[in-house]
Amino acid sequence: MTERYPTTVAAASAALAAGELSSAELTEAYLSRIEAVEPTVRAFLTITAERALERARRADATRRADSSPLHGVPLAIKDVICTNGVPTTCGSAILEGFVPPYDATVVERLEAAGAVSLGKLNCDEFAMGSSTETSAYHITRNPWDPERVPGGSSGGSAAVVAAGMAPASLGTDTGGSIRQPAALCGVSGLKPTYGRVSRYGLVAFGSSLDQIGPFAWTAADLALILGVIAGHDPRDGTSAPIPVPDYRAALTGEIRGLRVGVPREYFVEGMEPGVEAATREAIAALKDLGADVVEVSLPHTKYALPTYYIIAPAEASANLARYDGVRYGPREPGETMWDEIELTRGRRFGAEVRRRIMLGTYALSAGYYDAYYKRAQQVRTLIKRDFEEAFAQVDVLATPTSPTVAFKIGQKLDDPLAMYLTDVCTLPINLAGMPSLVVPCGFSEGLPVGLQLIGRPFAEETLLRTGDAYQRATDWHTRRPAL
Amino acid sequence: MALSSQEVAHVARLARLRLSAEELERMRSQLSNILDYIAMLQEVNVDGVPPTAQVTDLVTVMRPDEVTTGLTREQALANAPDQREGMFRVKPVFDA
Numbered sequence: 001m002t003e004r005y006p007t008t009v010a011a012a013s014a015a016l017a018a019g020e021l022s023s024a025e026l027t028e029a030y031l032s033r034i035e036a037v038e039p040t041v042r043a044f045l046t047i048t049a050e051r052a053l054e055r056a057r058r059a060d061a062t063r064r065a066d067s068s069p070l071h072g073v074p075l076a077i078k079d080v081i082c083t084n085g086v087p088t089t090c091g092s093a094i095l096e097g098f099v100p101p102y103d104a105t106v107v108e109r110l111e112a113a114g115a116v117s118l119g120k121l122n123c124d125e126f127a128m129g130s131s132t133e134t135s136a137y138h139i140t141r142n143p144w145d146p147e148r149v150p151g152g153s154s155g156g157s158a159a160v161v162a163a164g165m166a167p168a169s170l171g172t173d174t175g176g177s178i179r180q181p182a183a184l185c186g187v188s189g190l191k192p193t194y195g196r197v198s199r200y201g202l203v204a205f206g207s208s209l210d211q212i213g214p215f216a217w218t219a220a221d222l223a224l225i226l227g228v229i230a231g232h233d234p235r236d237g238t239s240a241p242i243p244v245p246d247y248r249a250a251l252t253g254e255i256r257g258l259r260v261g262v263p264r265e266y267f268v269e270g271m272e273p274g275v276e277a278a279t280r281e282a283i284a285a286l287k288d289l290g291a292d293v294v295e296v297s298l299p300h301t302k303y304a305l306p307t308y309y310i311i312a313p314a315e316a317s318a319n320l321a322r323y324d325g326v327r328y329g330p331r332e333p334g335e336t337m338w339d340e341i342e343l344t345r346g347r348r349f350g351a352e353v354r355r356r357i358m359l360g361t362y363a364l365s366a367g368y369y370d371a372y373y374k375r376a377q378q379v380r381t382l383i384k385r386d387f388e389e390a391f392a393q394v395d396v397l398a399t400p401t402s403p404t405v406a407f408k409i410g411q412k413l414d415d416p417l418a419m420y421l422t423d424v425c426t427l428p429i430n431l432a433g434m435p436s437l438v439v440p441c442g443f444s445e446g447l448p449v450g451l452q453l454i455g456r457p458f459a460e461e462t463l464l465r466t467g468d469a470y471q472r473a474t475d476w477h478t479r480r481p482a483l
Numbered sequence: 484m485a486l487s488s489q490e491v492a493h494v495a496r497l498a499r500l501r502l503s504a505e506e507l508e509r510m511r512s513q514l515s516n517i518l519d520y521i522a523m524l525q526e527v528n529v530d531g532v533p534p535t536a537q538v539t540d541l542v543t544v545m546r547p548d549e550v551t552t553g554l555t556r557e558q559a560l561a562n563a564p565d566q567r568e569g570m571f572r573v574k575p576v577f578d579a
Contacts (some may be wrong), residue, residue, distance in 0.1 A: 208536065303524060329564065342500065354510070355514070357500065375529060378529035380527070416516075
């Protein structure tokens, strides 16, 4: 990969602030890179080149000494986040051609900071999937090996950074959809604490689980972005009225005395040996930096997957009831209103989305509510308590992110359970609402592996400090695919 | 747990999804497999454990009861597949 322009947010920001290049030049450089490699990777659903250049020129004209570090920096946004005047499809045929009349809060905040959006990124349909193969439009390929998936559901958000088409992106994470693709594409990704970032304008999937978060090469870049998008929003009643700290100030490079717990249940059966080896080496590196590493237990871990696959589909079945082809989206023709609604939903939702709507509807239906939904909510309490007990002993948990490296396109698409199992290390964290950071920590069979760090609620500073200290001592985050 | 074809058809109707016979059968088999896996939760002792519906510890958030601007009618209708006289238009709801 040619690197004649800055590839990290921090480097881009510094070059722009020093006047070494303009935002228009930087945006042109990224658009050229997109032209060169997007035909192979296909990370985007919509590329807004003209709009980006116009915004970049505006950023150049409005730059001040105290401009945000994101001022004039290009990035791209997952297509489940509403963008005023720019199509937002969620990777679904049921929202083909939908143009939101408003911006999500995160988009407003990025634009107010002067960031330049390059376009909208591919994902699994309505963020339901772990490979970006359930998008109704096209698949996205892993920049490290185009025969393999980028992970999902935020596969486009991970691939766009890994392929050098943007220095950063936004994705969303309901059960691992930021962290698993970050790991599989060898980039860094952060799922903030539930409530840290406003969900206003995020198309809802599992409302008690969804969070928006950033992708970039480094933890330091994630800190810059989180500082812009985090914070209370009166338009999201679940956003936390807690002040946003200066995440950059947390990056001291110092983790001596940090207590790191390694939950034994996360080294699951069937984990690839290369993944386990890279993860354990990364934990050893934290120890070398002065952290105290201890083994801990989260005994209800194995129940997280079945719990998640009741709660998330139940919430999804309610959230997706609104797609009826009446107020927006295309409508399939039929004889009566109900014909048209049922045909529109039956034909325009893809197989995985239909499966989850069915599962959720069943779990919530009369006679099954107590056996499935209520029980899952009770087990969710036990999973959350596991974390609370662990965090009474340690500051951070360190685990693998995914049991495997990026798998082949098509390998798991027809086996829903095999696909769901790829998120076994990430979904417990959404059920408990904790923040979690993934940083690249090595390779197995030539493909990237990611270390997952989990923190207490609203302890993003600790996670980012740990990830940054690790990246000061290692160079995995500087490796680039030969694309 | 094996679902019957009738149960799957009933759930599809509740979810307002029109599925082909082939799709219903595939769905029956896949959902049965997933439910078999989920049955693992029955072995957990949940006696006296309160359910968790959300993790924020926030209670219902109120805002001042003041009029604010929303979408204009034009904006709200801009994505409508069919409209008439400033309203969303659908086929007859009731049988004639």
